[in-house]
Amino acid sequence: MPELTTFDIHKLADIDVQEKEIGGLGIVRFGRLTMKDLADVKRIDDEIEQSYVLLHRMLVKANPGLTVEEIGKWEPSVFAQIFQAVVNISDFREPK
Numbered sequence: 166m167p168e169l170t171t172f173d174i175h176k177l178a179d180i181d182v183q184e185k186e187i188g189g190l191g192i193v194r195f196g197r198l199t200m201k202d203l204a205d206v207k208r209i210d211d212e213i214e215q216s217y218v219l220l221h222r223m224l225v226k227a228n229p230g231l232t233v234e235e236i237g238k239w240e241p242s243v244f245a246q247i248f249q250a251v252v253n254i255s256d257f258r259e260p261k
Contacts, residue, residue: 182227187250190243195251196226220248 180196187193202222209215221233224247236244 180226185250187246190246193224193247193251194227195223198222216244216248219252220244223251 178199182194182196184192184194198219202219206215206219206222209218217233217236221231221236224236225231239247
């Protein structure tokens with residue numbers, strides 16, 4: 166029988182910066198979403214704004230100072246490429 170170990174539950178809140186290579190762009194650094202991030206994004210009705218805020222929440226953890234307004238200036242194809250690469254979660258929105 167494998168022996169169970171204890172862990173420091175407080176470390177679950179630590180920001181874990183990750184990197185992912187995106188073809189044609191390079192390496193993007195980001196942090197995983199938290200439950201608070203998901204709750205905040207879920208309160209937004211507009212799906213496009215949800216995607217901006219969701220991606221911003223992930224990228225700002227590794228890129229302090231990045232603004233939602235900066236993301237809004239990106240070309241749609243670049244936004245889509247980065248979004249698809251780093252947002253690896255189930256669709257948390259309720260069906261309409």
